[in-house]
Amino acid sequence: MSTRAGQASYRDRTQEFLKVVENCKKSSSTLDGPSSSTAPYLEGPKSAASIQSEFSRRASQIGLGIHQTSQKLSKLAKCSEMLVTGKVSCSLAKRTSVFDDPTIEIQELTSVIKKDITALNSAVVDLQLLCSLQNESGNLSRDTTNHSTTVVDNLKNRLMSTTKEFKEVLTMRTENLKVHESRRQLFSSSASKEAANPFLRQRPLVSKGSNESSAPPAPWENGSTSSSPLFPRRKSNGDPSSTQPLIPQQQQQQQEMVPLQDSYMQSRAEALQSVESTIHELSNIFTQLATMVSQQGELAIRIDENMDDTLANVEGAQGQLLKYLNSISSNRWLMIKIFFVLMFFLMIFLFFVA
Amino acid sequence: MRVTALVILNSAASSSSSPEAADPVVLANATDVSRFGYFQRFAAREFILFVARTVANRTPAGQRQSVQHEEYKVHSYNRHDLCALAFMDDHYPVRSAFALLNQILDEYQKAFGESWRGVKVDATQPWPYLTEALTKFQDPAEVDKLFKIQRDLDETKIILHKTIENLLDRGVKLDDLVEKSSDLSAASQMFYKQAKKTNQCCTML
Numbered sequence: 001m002s003t004r005a006g007q008a009s010y011r012d013r014t015q016e017f018l019k020v021v022e023n024c025k026k027s028s029s030t031l032d033g034p035s036s037s038t039a040p041y042l043e044g045p046k047s048a049a050s051i052q053s054e055f056s057r058r059a060s061q062i063g064l065g066i067h068q069t070s071q072k073l074s075k076l077a078k079c080s081e082m083l084v085t086g087k088v089s090c091s092l093a094k095r096t097s098v099f100d101d102p103t104i105e106i107q108e109l110t111s112v113i114k115k116d117i118t119a120l121n122s123a124v125v126d127l128q129l130l131c132s133l134q135n136e137s138g139n140l141s142r143d144t145t146n147h148s149t150t151v152v153d154n155l156k157n158r159l160m161s162t163t164k165e166f167k168e169v170l171t172m173r174t175e176n177l178k179v180h181e182s183r184r185q186l187f188s189s190s191a192s193k194e195a196a197n198p199f200l201r202q203r204p205l206v207s208k209g210s211n212e213s214s215a216p217p218a219p220w221e222n223g224s225t226s227s228s229p230l231f232p233r234r235k236s237n238g239d240p241s242s243t244q245p246l247i248p249q250q251q252q253q254q255q256e257m258v259p260l261q262d263s264y265m266q267s268r269a270e271a272l273q274s275v276e277s278t279i280h281e282l283s284n285i286f287t288q289l290a291t292m293v294s295q296q297g298e299l300a301i302r303i304d305e306n307m308d309d310t311l312a313n314v315e316g317a318q319g320q321l322l323k324y325l326n327s328i329s330s331n332r333w334l335m336i337k338i339f340f341v342l343m344f345f346l347m348i349f350l351f352f353v354a
Numbered sequence: 355m356r357v358t359a360l361v362i363l364n365s366a367a368s369s370s371s372s373p374e375a376a377d378p379v380v381l382a383n384a385t386d387v388s389r390f391g392y393f394q395r396f397a398a399r400e401f402i403l404f405v406a407r408t409v410a411n412r413t414p415a416g417q418r419q420s421v422q423h424e425e426y427k428v429h430s431y432n433r434h435d436l437c438a439l440a441f442m443d444d445h446y447p448v449r450s451a452f453a454l455l456n457q458i459l460d461e462y463q464k465a466f467g468e469s470w471r472g473v474k475v476d477a478t479q480p481w482p483y484l485t486e487a488l489t490k491f492q493d494p495a496e497v498d499k500l501f502k503i504q505r506d507l508d509e510t511k512i513i514l515h516k517t518i519e520n521l522l523d524r525g526v527k528l529d530d531l532v533e534k535s536s537d538l539s540a541a542s543q544m545f546y547k548q549a550k551k552t553n554q555c556c557t558m559l
Binding site (some may be wrong): 062105260264267268271272274275279281282285286288289292295296299300302303306307309310313314316317318320321323324327 | 418452520521
């Protein structure tokens with residue numbers, strides 16, 4: 001263990017190093033490295049330890065904040081999903097109405113996350129400033145500057161992805177709200193169409209679609225209730241000063257004009273389509289009619305044949321009977337012969353008995 | 355399904371300017387107020403004109419519109435500032451109403467060309483075409499060919515359904531007849547055989 005001054009590799013200066021590190025930890029961001037440094041590569045880690053301590057502390061803080069924010073964000077997403085599926089709220093405490101509490105909590109979460117994200121943003125900006133300051137002032141090694149810039153970039157990326165996720169969750173939540181509202185409106189539309197009119201007013205095309213789908217498409221199928229379902233409340237022209245008000249509801253005229261034209265054209269198109277389908281049905285019926293008639297024609301032919309057979313049989317039988325009748329009626333001398341034979345046999349019988 | 359009134363108005367310069375200026379001018383008018391009592395007819399006519407003016411005022415150019423008022427529907431069609439209105443009840447199909455309005459406008463333009471644009475005062479003489487249109491088109495089938503075709507087709511379909519039912523009955527009856535005729539032919543054959551038998555066996559006697 002030679003102890004020459006220049007060759008630091010053989011000097012054991014660990015204790016000094018530890019003391020200096022402690023000093024640096026106690027002091028705040030002092031940028032100057034230890035003065036009594038000989039070994040250049042010992043200098044590296046010592047100055048890195050002092051300078052990087054501040055930097056890494058901040059970086060670790062920021063990383064922790066980002067992680068916490070993303071955790072809150074996932075919780076928010078889960079809450080808003082559960083809200084849509086109508087399950088119980090995600091609050092640990094009371095479970096009152098399904099609609100109100102998760103909304104409040106979601107809103108609280110949203111505001112908290114927003115604050116966190118803004119704070120993290122500013123922290124990352126500060127860190128970046130610090131890093132650039134360090135890089136300019138201190139004569140650190142290139143690796144350190146690389147490391148610090150990489151760390152800052154990494155933190156910035158993570159923060160950006162968290163912000164993006166937050167935005168996605170917000171859009172999803174607005175969509176869910178819309179779905180909710182439309183569902184609510186569907187279920188309460190029969191009771192209060194009047195109340196839902198301001199909602200309808202903003203989306204005349206959507207409401208027109210639902211109105212038309214509920215109404216029968218061919219308005220003249222049953223002519224009595226035809227026209228009213230197609231145009232239930234699509235009237236304009238509030239005349240506020242007249243004593244006889246023209247229409248019960250107020251509608252924005254321009255918004256309803258275009259759907260009215262469309263529905264007029266649509267009704268014409270529907271009329272044509274229904275005519276076409278009726279003609280199709282008629283053709284079907286006609287073909288069925290033809291098939292049935294041809295089948296029954298076959299039956300008629302069979303009947304005809306049977307009748308012909310019957311006729312022939314009956315005629316033959318009649319001929320036979322006529323022949324029989326003829327033979328019976330014209331065979332008298334044969335009958336006389338038969339009688340004589342009978343008399344002969346009678347005589348023989350009489351002779352034998354008497 | 356009845357048409358109560360048909361009105362044609364000139365609604366120029368009514369939409370853009372102030373609401374009081376240039377109320378639409380009635381060009382032709384045909385009303386059927388026979389449903390009301392005698393003393394109410396005049397009031398009903400005035401009311402119809404008033405409503406017609408208001409609706410024509412509010413109909414933008416080139417647009418169709420339907421307004422519901424108590425138990426009447428008012429359909430209006432504004433074509434190049436010439437506005438035609440029809441007052442009808444709820445059962446009249448809307449499409450036929452607009453077809454009727456189209457037809458009236460065409461007729462009017464054919465009859466009067468463009469001279470109506472200068473008219474500033476309500477026209478007082480009735481236009482005979484309009485009055486007879488009012489009576490003729492009480493039935494929407496007259497004015498709307500599609501409606502008529504659809505109605506005829508529906509009737510034909512009903513008739514065809516009945517025909518098919520009759521045909522099915524005919525089929526059942528034919529089945530019956532087939533059976534009976536085959537029984538008959540069998541019986542006649544037996545009869546023939548019997549007759550032949552009786553004829554055959556007595557030749558000796």
